Amino acid sequence: MDDLVLREDHDGWTILSLNRPDKLNALTVDVFRALRAQIELLANDHTVRCVVLRGAGKCFSAGHDLGDIATGEAVPSRGWHSETLRMLERLPQPVIAAVHGHCYTGALEVALACDFIVAADNARFGDTHAKWALTPIWGMSQRLPRRVGVATAKRLMFTADMIDAVEAERIGLAEYVVPLADFEREIAALASRIASQSAFSHRANKRLLAATDGMPLDAGLQWEILENEGHGPDFAERVAGFGGRKG
Known part of the structure; x- marks a missing residue:
């Protein structure tokens, strides 16, 4: 099987x-x-x-x-x-x-x-x-x-x-x-x-889209703000690797 x-x-x-x-x-x-x-x-x-x-x-x-x-x-x-x-x-x-x-x-x-x-x-x-x-x-x-x-x-x-x-x-x-x-x-x-993109973002975005599916726009926007998962553990590494970074 x-x-x-x-x-x-x-x-x-x-x-x-x-x-x-x-x-x-x-x-x-x-x-x-x-x-x-x-x-x-x-x-x-x-x-x-x-x-x-x-x-x-x-x-x-x-x-x-x-x-x-x-x-x-x-x-x-x-x-x-x-x-x-x-x-x-x-x-x-x-x-x-x-x-x-x-x-x-x-x-x-x-x-x-x-x-x-x-x-x-x-x-x-x-x-x-x-x-x-x-x-x-x-x-x-x-x-x-x-x-x-x-x-x-x-x-x-x-x-x-x-x-x-x-x-x-x-x-x-x-x-x-x-x-x-x-x-x-x-x-x-x-x-x-x-x-090649962040697995953290993929997981968070799928959760966000699933949770707000069918919500009125304002409710969805509020959820996006209040339930935002921030940045992932690979954030610093990805930003540091950005060729256009200044400072």
């Missing part, structure tokens, strides 16, 4: 790869169990300053394994999948969903639990719950409208339409689109840039 999600460490950043390429990385309880184990390790790993979540082989993931659903999943507890994605969302490190190929329904719910999505130009997204007479329980109804707006979320949920990477970028689902030939290089460059 450990090989269902692979971890590959780089200089300050890590790739987690969903690893059922022969099944288009379809999501099962065992895949989630492996993902959850990796999340738990990363939550306390201060050497990792950025996480990339992607799929092995041809795509990110084709979504929830319908065969697993049909045979009756042995879920550890009610809401366990959703809880696992909340753990992913609450990782202290920035988390990038690097999406190529299919990203449907359950897979989209996984990607939405990341901080943002970068898409290869062959990526395709969709919510097909309605196609199968299902309703979301992994977070689609909450995260999709927060990402793209309520009306657009309703359109995608009601039609079960598939959209391409260009449309995903247009509606704000994906941050930007990269040619597939350049995808690996761009993801590595992006993760490296994020990892």
